[in-house]
Amino acid sequence: MVSDVLVIGSGISGITFSIKLALINSNIKITLISKSNIMETNTRYAQGGIAVVSNFKKDSFKKHIDDTLKAGAGECNKKVVDFVIKEGSERIRELILWGTKFDTNNNKLDLAREGGHSENRILHHKDQTGEEIQKKLIEKVKSFKNIEIFENHTLVDLITDHHTKTNHNKCYGAYVISKEKEEIIKIAAKVTVLSTGGAGNIYSHSTNPSIATGDGLGAAYRAKVFMENLPFVQFHPTALYHKINDKTFLISEAVRGAGAFLRNSKGELFMKKYDSRGELAPRDIVARAIQMEMHNLNSKYVYLDGSSIERKNWKKYFPKIYSNCLSVGIKLPSDMIPIVPAAHYFCGGIKVNENGESSLNSLYAIGECSSTGLHGANRLASNSLLESLVFSHRAAVDVSKFISSNNSLAFNVPSWKGEKFVSSEIIKEENILRKELQKTMNNKVGIFKFNGGLNEAENIVLNIYNQVTRLYNKNKLTQSLSELRNMVSISYLLIKQAQKIKINKGVFYNVDNEK
Numbered sequence: 442m443v444s445d446v447l448v449i450g451s452g453i454s455g456i457t458f459s460i461k462l463a464l465i466n467s468n469i470k471i472t473l474i475s476k477s478n479i480m481e482t483n484t485r486y487a488q489g490g491i492a493v494v495s496n497f498k499k500d501s502f503k504k505h506i507d508d509t510l511k512a513g514a515g516e517c518n519k520k521v522v523d524f525v526i527k528e529g530s531e532r533i534r535e536l537i538l539w540g541t542k543f544d545t546n547n548n549k550l551d552l553a554r555e556g557g558h559s560e561n562r563i564l565h566h567k568d569q570t571g572e573e574i575q576k577k578l579i580e581k582v583k584s585f586k587n588i589e590i591f592e593n594h595t596l597v598d599l600i601t602d603h604h605t606k607t608n609h610n611k612c613y614g615a616y617v618i619s620k621e622k623e624e625i626i627k628i629a630a631k632v633t634v635l636s637t638g639g640a641g642n643i644y645s646h647s648t649n650p651s652i653a654t655g656d657g658l659g660a661a662y663r664a665k666v667f668m669e670n671l672p673f674v675q676f677h678p679t680a681l682y683h684k685i686n687d688k689t690f691l692i693s694e695a696v697r698g699a700g701a702f703l704r705n706s707k708g709e710l711f712m713k714k715y716d717s718r719g720e721l722a723p724r725d726i727v728a729r730a731i732q733m734e735m736h737n738l739n740s741k742y743v744y745l746d747g748s749s750i751e752r753k754n755w756k757k758y759f760p761k762i763y764s765n766c767l768s769v770g771i772k773l774p775s776d777m778i779p780i781v782p783a784a785h786y787f788c789g790g791i792k793v794n795e796n797g798e799s800s801l802n803s804l805y806a807i808g809e810c811s812s813t814g815l816h817g818a819n820r821l822a823s824n825s826l827l828e829s830l831v832f833s834h835r836a837a838v839d840v841s842k843f844i845s846s847n848n849s850l851a852f853n854v855p856s857w858k859g860e861k862f863v864s865s866e867i868i869k870e871e872n873i874l875r876k877e878l879q880k881t882m883n884n885k886v887g888i889f890k891f892n893g894g895l896n897e898a899e900n901i902v903l904n905i906y907n908q909v910t911r912l913y914n915k916n917k918l919t920q921s922l923s924e925l926r927n928m929v930s931i932s933y934l935l936i937k938q939a940q941k942i943k944i945n946k947g948v949f950y951n952v953d954n955e956k
């Protein structure tokens with residue numbers, strides 16, 4: 442298959458980019474692929490909303506910029522923070538034009554508040570903002586004739602000089618598993634865009650859906666693309682302790698914004714002990730405080746007490762949380778919600794410039810798989826959807842210029858080699874290795890790290906890597922083996938980068954750095 446632009450990932454970043462590029466130039470052939478169905482993305486599960494300055498009477502760009510820089514703990518790129526926040530308003534206006542509905546109150550946008558924000562500025566659609574955005578973007582992207590969509594197509598590797606036996610430091614498309622054909626096909630493209638999202642599933646407790654296995658990061662790592670800040674993994678403080686359909690369910694920060702308090706297993710309020718902002722301190726502080734209380738009282742969870750929020754407001758603003766809690770026997774507002782922190786968001790990733798270009802020519806990265814400099818060492822709540830919108834626009838403008846001045850495609854892209862067979866024994870072994878990896882990352886590379894734990898994790902992960910390589914060399918490459926290959930590579934890189942961080946900042950906390 443041949444395309445002008447190959448977009449890998451159908452979340453807010455991949456779809457927005459595709460729409461934007463098609464609007465700029467309807468002659469560009471765009472191929473958009475997703476690993477599962479087009480709807481199944483991290484974007485779909487976003488609850489809280491999008492942070493953007495809209496009430497200029499009370500709020501200002503400066504306040505949003507200051508909040509973002511403060512959360513980022515000195516690691517943000519100030520120029521990027523400045524343009525993302527300022528360009529955000531225009532991008533939101535487009536999203537609304539394309540059909541997204543945000544909640545209003547008296548005909549004005551209803552603005553919520555989340556941790557680390559000094560003003561109410563979060564646009565939301567009940568507690569299902571991501572689902573609303575994802576649905577409206579899908580409707581829009583399907584209206585373009587020059588965008589071809591392939592669901593159930595899994596990126597395996599980027600096509601680079603290594604495959605074409607050239608020397609241009611360039612990406613020429615990707616090798617992709619087609620579920621329907623049960624084979625690995627090549628998609629050659631002038632430009633390739635990674636919008637594959639995060640890698641929460643390298644941890645055993647994650648708010649991310651199962652698609653988030655860091656595939657774009659893994660492929661970029663193998664292609665020697667420059668990556669940064671992987672250890673800046675944000676743990677969401679409040680995931681529901683009970684699993685729903687075997688999945689971790691998030692209790693949005695907006696619930697604390699609406700007045701809910703955290704209590705330890707003895708029923709005591711504790712947040713003010715850790716930070717004067719209490720429940721509305723940034724996520725890293727709240728997550729560490731919760732972990733500390735759980736450790737000190739040897740409890741499996743702490744409680745979120747939402748009794749100050751009236752039942753009618755639970756139902757109006759948080760209908761999904763209300764019904765999901767009810768499904769596991771928690772009646773709101775009278776019952777407290779047992780919660781635990783869970784891996785949530787990768788602040789780092791593929792390093793890109795102000796237009797989303799990576800260190801490999803013709804390869805762009807947008808959304809959660811990228812590291813733009815906006816989040817620094819900690820993402821401010823609800824800034825990631827905004828970042829995706831702004832960078833998708835910038836990347837689309839840049840790619841449209843590149844395509845008009847560059848017509849060459851790689852001709853000598855070889856087909857994928859190595860069709861072998863898959864045995865049920867292999868699948869069993871894969872599952873064991875995946876669980877061991879996740880447990881190691883959770884226990885030794887989680888919210889609190891220690892030098893010794895990182896070293897132990899390095900050895901365990903290296904051993905898992907060797908076993909995965911053995912499976913890879915012996916067997917037909919399946920989607921799950923490809924995912925495991927990415928998860929283990931990313932975990933290893935994350936640990937190696939973590940060992941080098943000697944000063945705690947943002948979400949990163951190594952207990953030995955404090956000694």
Ligand SMILES: Cc1cc2nc3c(=O)[nH]c(=O)nc-3n(C[C@H](O)[C@H](O)[C@H](O)COP(=O)(O)OP(=O)(O)OC[C@H]3O[C@@H](n4cnc5c(N)ncnc54)[C@H](O)[C@@H]3O)c2cc1C
Pocket residue numbers: 449450451452453454455474475476477479481482483484485486487488489490491492570571594595596597636637638639648649650652653654656657691785786807808809810822823824825826827829
């Ligand atoms: C529960 C939850 C709540 C959140 N709430 C908020 C919020 O309120 N506000 C906010 O700003 N952010 C929030 N976030 C973060 C935000 O949702 C994500 O950072 C953002 O949606 C990422 O968008 P994306 O386009 O980069 O990737 P995603 O939306 O994750 O999309 C990734 C896409 O890549 C595809 N893909 C992955 N691997 C492959 C492969 N190998 N081959 C082909 N395709 C592949 C997937 O199929 C999918 O289509 C939340 C995240 C979660 C998990």
